[in-house]
Amino acid sequence: MMTSKATAPGKLIILGEHAVVYGKPAVALAIDKTFTCTVQKSDTMYLNNNNVNLDAHPHIKTILEIHGMKNAAITTESMIPPSSGLGSSAALSVALSAAVRKHLGKEIDEKEISKEAFEAEYTAQGRASPIDTSCSTHGKGVALNCPKNMGKHLWTLSKNSQTWDVSEVPIPNMTFVVGYTGIRAATGPLVEKVRKFREHNKFASDIVDEIGDITIEGMKAMNDNDIEKLGRIMTQDHKLLSILGVSCDELNKFVNASLPYSYGAKLTGSGGGGSMIALTDKPELVCEAIKLRGGQPFVVKTGVDGVSIDF
Numbered sequence: 406m407m408t409s410k411a412t413a414p415g416k417l418i419i420l421g422e423h424a425v426v427y428g429k430p431a432v433a434l435a436i437d438k439t440f441t442c443t444v445q446k447s448d449t450m451y452l453n454n455n456n457v458n459l460d461a462h463p464h465i466k467t468i469l470e471i472h473g474m475k476n477a478a479i480t481t482e483s484m485i486p487p488s489s490g491l492g493s494s495a496a497l498s499v500a501l502s503a504a505v506r507k508h509l510g511k512e513i514d515e516k517e518i519s520k521e522a523f524e525a526e527y528t529a530q531g532r533a534s535p536i537d538t539s540c541s542t543h544g545k546g547v548a549l550n551c552p553k554n555m556g557k558h559l560w561t562l563s564k565n566s567q568t569w570d571v572s573e574v575p576i577p578n579m580t581f582v583v584g585y586t587g588i589r590a591a592t593g594p595l596v597e598k599v600r601k602f603r604e605h606n607k608f609a610s611d612i613v614d615e616i617g618d619i620t621i622e623g624m625k626a627m628n629d630n631d632i633e634k635l636g637r638i639m640t641q642d643h644k645l646l647s648i649l650g651v652s653c654d655e656l657n658k659f660v661n662a663s664l665p666y667s668y669g670a671k672l673t674g675s676g677g678g679g680s681m682i683a684l685t686d687k688p689e690l691v692c693e694a695i696k697l698r699g700g701q702p703f704v705v706k707t708g709v710d711g712v713s714i715d716f
């Protein structure tokens with residue numbers, strides 16, 4: 406039977422998470438940890454050879470519904486730990502959208518794939534920005550709402566009176582260590598926590614604005630190849646995210662342990678657990694420091710290609 410297969414990368418957010426939900430800028434890099442989906446025709450719904458109810462799998466449900474498919478036999482294979490801050494649900498949605506499009510003989514169009522995957526994230530999370538899904542679709546370095554002279558415009562997405570301009574941005578040569586806490590933290594509740602805090606507290610909404618401002622500064626530093634400055638801004642961003650209440654003891658511990666050997670370090674993604682990243686030219690020392698504190702460190706390759714159809 407014909408099988409359609411697609412693979413999409415995970416991501417790490419260098420600057421701007423959470424604030425990007427409110428239309429502030431953010432920048433993310435695609436990483437060499439990928440998610441693969443296959444799709445086959447079936448009269449019954451199968452996920453990894455098990456008969457499943459799609460209500461427990463909202464990303465898959467949304468993508469199939471968009472394409473008017475009631476059932477399919479889907480298999481998944483992932484190198485990205487779930488709820489780790491590295492974009493596993495976005496990569497699932499992107500890979501599945503591309504595989505379904507191939508299965509139905511539809512065009513493999515980046516903008517359409519990213520739109521469908523964003524819809525799946527938004528439905529599953531309750532509220533979301535398209536940073537993860539855009540980065541997983543296009544790959545390389547992707548920024549949302551960055552100044553016009555800093556990137557090549559790709560497409561624009563809107564949802565509930567919020568608009569995001571998606572651009573590809575050039576990325577300097579950088580080494581990142583990821584420190585995974587092993588703590589699974591779902592994105593939806595953390596986004597909701599920030600929403601409530603921001604809605605009821607002017608101080609929190611000022612912090613969100615400040616994250617937007619320093620993200621622009623960080624993008625300028627990237628443009629100028631000023632890695633030291635970018636690192637300092639990342640650490641500042643971690644402090645602001647901590648004030649918003651989305652860090653945790655483990656993340657703070659790994660960030661502090663990495664700083665003596667790094668240009669900067671911060672949580673990445675929604676936080677609350679998940680992962681932190683360190684920008685460094687001493688990756689072995691950073692890995693050792695994180696491991697000593699009980700974390701799972703690994704060096705990632707960044708700026709990899711986006712979604713692809715596997716033949």
Ligand code: MEV
Pocket residue numbers: 418421422423424425426490492532533534535536537592596673674675
């Ligand atoms: C999650 O990777 C990034 C957040 O900003 C949520 C989103 O943008 O959808 C926390």
